[in-house]
Amino acid sequence: TSPCDRPVPPTAGLSHDKWEIDPAELHLLEELGSGQFGVVRRGKWRGTIDVAVKMMKEGTMSEDDFIEEAKVMTKLQHQNLVQLYGVCSKDRPIYIVTEYMRHGSLLNYLRRHETSLGANVGLLLDMCIQVCKGMAYLERHNYIHRDLAARNCLVGSENVVKVADFGLARYVLDDQYTSSGGTKFPIKWAPPEVLNYTRFSSKSDVWAYGVLMWEVFTCGKMPYGRLKNTEVVERVQRGIILERPKACFKEVYEVMRKCWAHCPEVRPSFRVLKEQLISVSQGLV
């Protein structure tokens, strides 16, 4: 957007651009883990706001492209998206500062709470609906995630679930991750058109969302078990899909199956998925 599109802040010219965060306002705390770009730490911003800070390891990300994109990403705001607060890009390593989610990744949360969650299909469905709402917002903004999976969603207080790291896949420099033949490429969440032509779209996100629903209703099992990536590619191209999880009743599995239509145009949009899942959850009451 050209500067004239953005409302001019009263302090125009005095402060950094609004997506630029002053590192002096950050107080770094314990390490939360490490991801594709290096170490992530919990922190405090302006003394009180809980944040997560990704400290970008040199050579892991195409930084200039990302910093440009960060301006767009800070504008994507929804209660089921992990909010990007801004970046510290004046020196290296650059920091990516986001909202902090106290219970960590959805995948680990499902595995840690399998017993209690397994008995609560209403809650499992609610988690799926929250992710769907976040994804429907991205779809409305023509924004593709490219790596939607339970590991890339985060859990906050009161079982709030939010989609994280949307769009970041485009800035990963590791070709083991970016090329579909690479060891880190998320084959088990990829539809035929991505496996064959790396053709990403909101409909390829819908396929991945179906796999995420399967992860949720199995409380964090690995899709296709211990099958090798080559075996999964072969099955997906032959139209073999994941089996119905025990905890998953038929109406929900029917929605999952629609996400795995071979042809992307046949798959429902996230907007339609959201309506269908909400009506299934109302039928539960």
Ligand SMILES: CNC(=O)Nc1cc(-c2cccc(-n3cnc4cc(C(C)(C)C)ccc4c3=O)c2C)cn(C)c1=O
């Ligand atoms: C206990 N609470 C917490 O731990 N909370 C949190 C943990 C993390 C966290 C910690 C370590 C690594 C990663 N991580 C994991 N996978 C990633 C994958 C990608 C792609 C590009 C491959 C999709 C990019 C970045 C990451 C990444 O930074 C995250 C999200 C982030 N946030 C916001 C939290 O609230």
